[in-house]
Amino acid sequence: MITSIPIDKNEILKFYKPIAVDTHKGIQGHALLIGGSYSKIGAVCLSSKAALKSGCGLVTAYVPKCGYEIVQTFIPEVMVLTDAKKKCISNISFEFQPNAIGIGPGIGQDEVTQKAFLKFLKTNTIPVVIDADALNILSQNKAWFLLLQPRTILTPHPKELERLIGKWTSEEEKFEKTISFSLQYNVIVVMKGAPTYIIDGETIYKNTTGNPALATAGSGDVLTGIITSFLAQGYESVQAGILGVYLHGLTADLATPKTGFQSFIASDSIGNLGGAFLSLE
Numbered sequence: 001m002i003t004s005i006p007i008d009k010n011e012i013l014k015f016y017k018p019i020a021v022d023t024h025k026g027i028q029g030h031a032l033l034i035g036g037s038y039s040k041i042g043a044v045c046l047s048s049k050a051a052l053k054s055g056c057g058l059v060t061a062y063v064p065k066c067g068y069e070i071v072q073t074f075i076p077e078v079m080v081l082t083d084a085k086k087k088c089i090s091n092i093s094f095e096f097q098p099n100a101i102g103i104g105p106g107i108g109q110d111e112v113t114q115k116a117f118l119k120f121l122k123t124n125t126i127p128v129v130i131d132a133d134a135l136n137i138l139s140q141n142k143a144w145f146l147l148l149q150p151r152t153i154l155t156p157h158p159k160e161l162e163r164l165i166g167k168w169t170s171e172e173e174k175f176e177k178t179i180s181f182s183l184q185y186n187v188i189v190v191m192k193g194a195p196t197y198i199i200d201g202e203t204i205y206k207n208t209t210g211n212p213a214l215a216t217a218g219s220g221d222v223l224t225g226i227i228t229s230f231l232a233q234g235y236e237s238v239q240a241g242i243l244g245v246y247l248h249g250l251t252a253d254l255a256t257p258k259t260g261f262q263s264f265i266a267s268d269s270i271g272n273l274g275g276a277f278l279s280l281e
Contacts, residue, residue: 002175004197004206007246009280011205015239016280019055028057029232032098033225034120035105035132037113038087041067043106043132043221045074046266050225051102052077053273054247056232060098064088089113092120100127100240102228104134105221113137121147127231129153129240131224132160139163145185151237155190155224175204188237190227192220196245200238210249213256218266223248226273250276 005011019028031051036044041063048061048071060079061071065086072080083089090112101124107113114137121144128149130138135156138144140163156164161174165181168174175197182189182199189199194212198205227244235243251272255264 002172002204004204007198007205007207007209007242012243012246012280015235016243017233017235018281023057025057028055029099029229029234030058030060030096031056031225031228031232032060032062032094032101032126033105033228034062034089034092034101034103035107035134036061036063036067036071037089037106037108037110038064038066040106040108041070043218045071046218046221046270047102047105047225047228048078049075050222050270050273051229051232053270054226054229054244055277056229059229060094060096062089062092062094085112090116092116098126098232099234100129100228100231102129102131102224104131105224107133109133109137114141118144118147124149127151127237129155129224129228129231131155131220135160136163148185148187150186152185152187153190153227153231153237153241154187155192155220155227157192157220161189161191175199179204188241190223190241190245192223196249198238198241198245200241203238205238205242207245207249209246209253211252211256211261213252213259213261213264214249214269216265219248219269222266222269247273247276250279254279 033047051059062081088110165177191197196207230240251269254272254275255268
């Protein structure tokens with residue numbers, strides 16, 4: 001029997017911080033989203049836009065050269081840095097200090113990208129969210145788990161989770177293995193699914209928002225942007241995860257009376273973030 005803490009409005013309001021009246025963009029957090037590869041630049045566009053729409057003061061996207069015009073056109077409010085390579089990321093290099101980093105959406109698994117990711121893990125000291133192909137690269141190189149910063153947030157869907165912790169034969173075993181993984185490496189695991197659970201060592205949180213509409217392309221990229229944004233705004237890692245999954249799920253609950261399940265897309269999630277935030281005020 002899995003005992004969990006429900007992620008509902010009461011749980012959120014224990015730590016949710018409304019925006020201060022005298023704030024400015026310089027103190028609202030600067031998020032860096034690293035990802036994209038040829039044909040998958042859309043993933044970083046979604047993550048970056050979601051980060052901005054979640055209250056981050058500044059957002060920078062780090063993409064291959066082929067993504068420069070795409071990101072600038074899709075969301076002009078986001079700043080863009082480009083890699084030396086045209087179609088994939090080969091060397092993660094930036095000359096500013098972001099408050100949080102989200103890495104993985106659309107990044108692909110090119111050999112040079114894997115090397116760049118290893119170098120990043122060895123040198124990074126900034127709070128980080130790891131998603132998508134960055135998780136898959138990690139799962140192929142399990143010795144790299146030891147390079148993860150304490151309280152790193154991992155956001156696997158079921159197949160990515162299986163690659164990280166190995167196969168399971170029951171729900172109970174899945175939770176046991178994820179708890180063990182979280183404790184061993186001092187990381188937070190956002191187990192995406194229906195419902196989504198957050199594993200912080202032996203503490204399990206169960207999300208109460210969301211519906212089948214979220215089973216759509218780009219949904220995870222949006223979630224990565226939201227969680228990275230909250231991390232950049234100064235929330236603790238587990239709080240950023242809890243707040244992120246709650247609001248992400250709530251966007252689908254708010255949107256589907258208008259869209260239905262079938263025609264909801266990840267951009268609708270971003271479009272309904274305002275209403276989700278207003279429900280907390």
